[in-house]
Amino acid sequence: MKKAVFFISFCHCLLSNAQVKDSINNSNFSTKKFDNSSKNFFENPWVKRSIAPTILFVASAATWDQRENIREYRNRYLPNFKVPYDDYLQYAPAATVYGLKLAGVKGRNNIGRATISYATSLAIMGVLVNAIKYTAKVERPDGSKNNSFPSGHTAMAFTNATFLHKEYGLANPAYSIAGYSAAASTGLGRSLNNRHWLPDILTGAGIGILSSELAYFFINKIYKNEGDNIGILNRIEGNDNPSFLALKSGASISTTKFLKQSGLSQSKTIGFEAGLEGAYFFNKHWGVGGEMSFNTFPVRAVSLPTDDPDIQNLSLTTESIGLLNFSVGPYFAYDINKDVQLKLKANAGYSKAATGKIYAEFNDMDETPEKQNLHLASYIPSNAFRFGTGIDLTYKFNSQIGLTGYADFYRTSSKITYEFEEPVLDEIELANELNNSSSRENISYVSLGLKLTAYF
Numbered sequence: 001m002k003k004a005v006f007f008i009s010f011c012h013c014l015l016s017n018a019q020v021k022d023s024i025n026n027s028n029f030s031t032k033k034f035d036n037s038s039k040n041f042f043e044n045p046w047v048k049r050s051i052a053p054t055i056l057f058v059a060s061a062a063t064w065d066q067r068e069n070i071r072e073y074r075n076r077y078l079p080n081f082k083v084p085y086d087d088y089l090q091y092a093p094a095a096t097v098y099g100l101k102l103a104g105v106k107g108r109n110n111i112g113r114a115t116i117s118y119a120t121s122l123a124i125m126g127v128l129v130n131a132i133k134y135t136a137k138v139e140r141p142d143g144s145k146n147n148s149f150p151s152g153h154t155a156m157a158f159t160n161a162t163f164l165h166k167e168y169g170l171a172n173p174a175y176s177i178a179g180y181s182a183a184a185s186t187g188l189g190r191s192l193n194n195r196h197w198l199p200d201i202l203t204g205a206g207i208g209i210l211s212s213e214l215a216y217f218f219i220n221k222i223y224k225n226e227g228d229n230i231g232i233l234n235r236i237e238g239n240d241n242p243s244f245l246a247l248k249s250g251a252s253i254s255t256t257k258f259l260k261q262s263g264l265s266q267s268k269t270i271g272f273e274a275g276l277e278g279a280y281f282f283n284k285h286w287g288v289g290g291e292m293s294f295n296t297f298p299v300r301a302v303s304l305p306t307d308d309p310d311i312q313n314l315s316l317t318t319e320s321i322g323l324l325n326f327s328v329g330p331y332f333a334y335d336i337n338k339d340v341q342l343k344l345k346a347n348a349g350y351s352k353a354a355t356g357k358i359y360a361e362f363n364d365m366d367e368t369p370e371k372q373n374l375h376l377a378s379y380i381p382s383n384a385f386r387f388g389t390g391i392d393l394t395y396k397f398n399s400q401i402g403l404t405g406y407a408d409f410y411r412t413s414s415k416i417t418y419e420f421e422e423p424v425l426d427e428i429e430l431a432n433e434l435n436n437s438s439s440r441e442n443i444s445y446v447s448l449g450l451k452l453t454a455y456f
Contacts, residue, residue, distance in 0.1 A: 049213045056206035060199040067197040071141055078192055078324075078352075086189030090157035093164040093179035094118065100168060107167040108227035117212075117219045118163050125159045125211035129204070142194045151196045151204035157186035158208025166216055170230075173400050174456025177245045181276060183208070241281035242333045242341060243456050246404060249274045250449010252295050255409075256442050258321055271297035271320070273447045279331040279345075290328035290347065295445070297321045301361065313363050313371070318379070319356035323443075325386060325410075326350050341402070343392040351412045353381030358418075377420045381441075386412035394453055404451035411444040 063070060074081075097118075101111045109117065129152050138149035164179035187205055190196040196204075220226055252271040272295070279289020299318040327349025334342045360374040388410030396402040417438045 049217075050210075053206040053210040053213075056202045056209070060202035060206070063202070064199045067199055070198045071191075071194075074191055074194065079355075081192045081194075083189070084193065086153055086157075086186045086193065089182055089189065090153050090186045091160060092182045093157070093160040096175070096179070097164050097167050105168075105171075106229055107171060108230055109167060110228045113219070113223065113228055114163075114167055117166070117215050120215035120219060121159050121163060121212040124214050125155050125208060128207050128211065129155045132203075138197075138200070140195060141197055148196055149200045149203065150207060151187065151190050151200040153190050154183070154187040154196070154201045154204030155208040155211070157183035158205045159211050160208075162209050162212035166212060172456050173454050174243075174245060177454050177456075181245070241284055241287070242343070243279060243281045243287065244453050245278040245456070246276070246451040246453040248277055248291075248293070248406065248449060248451040250406070250447050252297065252445045252447045254297060255444045255446060258297060258299070258441055258443050267300050269297050269300065271295055271445075273449060275325075277451065281331070281333065284335075285333055287331045287333070288328070289331050289345070290326070290349070293325045295323040295325065295447070297445070313361070315361050316376075317359045317361050317373075319358075321356065321381075321443075322354035323412075324352045324354075327386060327388070339396050341392075341394045341396065343394065344390070345392075346387075346389045348385070348387040350383065351386040351414075352383045353414055355380050377418045380417045380419065381414040382416070384412045384414045386410055390447075392451070394451075396455075400455055402453045402455070404453045406447070406449060406451055408447040409444070410447070411442070413440060413442050415440050 097107070097114065098111070101107065101114065107114070129150055132150055133147045133152065136149045137146040139146050140148040158180075161176075161179035161183035165176040169176035183205070187201040190201055191198060250273050252273045254268045254270070257268055273293060275291055275293025277289065277291035277293075279287045281287030298320045301315040301317045327347035329345060329347035332344045336342055356379050357375060358377045358379060360376050361371055362374075363371055388408060390406060390408035392404050392406045394402040394404040415438060
């Protein structure tokens with residue numbers, strides 16, 4: 001879910017930046033005419049504005065019937081999560097806008113017009129959210145109220161993020177990326193705190209973006225231009241240091257057998273990684289940064305012998321291993337040429353592992369030839385220290401955006417405790433197959449993938 005929301009938000013701010021640049025190039029409305037009939041459909045400004053909300057609304061509809069299954073992932077990884085950071089983070093992008101304006105940083109509009117546009121956005125968002133919320137009357141996942149759909153927090157967060165994007169995204173795309181990252185993190189918090197279903201969050205995000213787009217459209221019509229400073233606004237000059245924010249996604253390849261000590265896995269595995277990474281550079285070569293990432297690794301089934309002629313194809317099946325990671329450390333950058341940049345890092349931090357279930361799968365020929373599952377136990381990994389290193393190679397499309405290939409190596413060690421189900425405790429042979437009730441497992445892996453990198 002975090003990856004999809006970040007990706008959609010990222011694409012939205014890039015598309016909108018391109019649209020604003022087009023409007024600057026064609027800002028002399030009195031002397032230039034537009035032949036809309038000759039435009040490609042997808043180049044129409046309102047089509048561009050509608051792409052992100054439409055994708056979010058479609059995704060909400062597509063996941064509606066699976067919302068309970070999707071929530072099971074939350075219940076598995078963070079069943080007791082209760083950190084109300086989303087109550088406050090939703091306002092961060094709007095607070096950033098006013099902080100920048102009070103500091104004298106020039107944006108699209110002066111503070112008065114920006115406030116009118118923002119107030120209009122909030123009014124549209126509030127009407128849409130509450131009209132749907134108290135008509136649909138969807139029960140929240142925690143059962144507290146029947147006003148779950150759509151998520152008001154997420155709508156507020158994406159309204160504020162689009163406000164920041166509209167006012168300062170053209171000055172520097174890092175503002176847009178930071179704003180939408182905060183909004184996506186707010187939406188994630190609504191799910192982690194068990195307050196909303198995924199479709200609630202996706203629809204709320206779409207409403208938030210759409211509300212701000214509509215507000216700016218109407219206010220711009222009243223003022224008869226695209227912004228107070230749109231004709232003279234230039235990109236804020238930075239220090240040319242390679243500070244960046246990046247979305248990452250790739251494959252994770254284990255270099256150790258994760259559950260070797262417990263006997264639940266006899267082979268290495270290939271999993272998936274997604275995350276958000278960034279660093280601030282003090283000069284052209286050295287900086288400090290960190291990442292938040294998620295890894296999941298499937299565990300191959302282990303075949304077991306059996307002396308019972310009625311039991312065939314007996315195997316132990318273990319749910320995939322999941323890791324939620326946070327790490328920080330130094331970064332080094334070197335420009336190979338004006339288009340290609342090399343980065344190195346050394347990070348250390350914290351890894352939170354998900355709990356999982358262990359099943360016995362078998363065919364009981366005495367009852368039914370169909371395969372049966374018996375829940376034997378649950379495994380509970382401890383949270384652990386992690387450390388690693390990585391290398392990046394970035395091709396810069398321009399001074400602000402690049403595509404990065406990366407290779408990272410990480411290692412952690414977790415104590416895994418096993419809790420057996422009551423029926424299994426009486427089955428000594430099955431219990432012995434699982435070896436000990438706890439084991440220390442070394443987890444090492446290499447991640448290979450791509451990042452979409454924005455410099456600021």
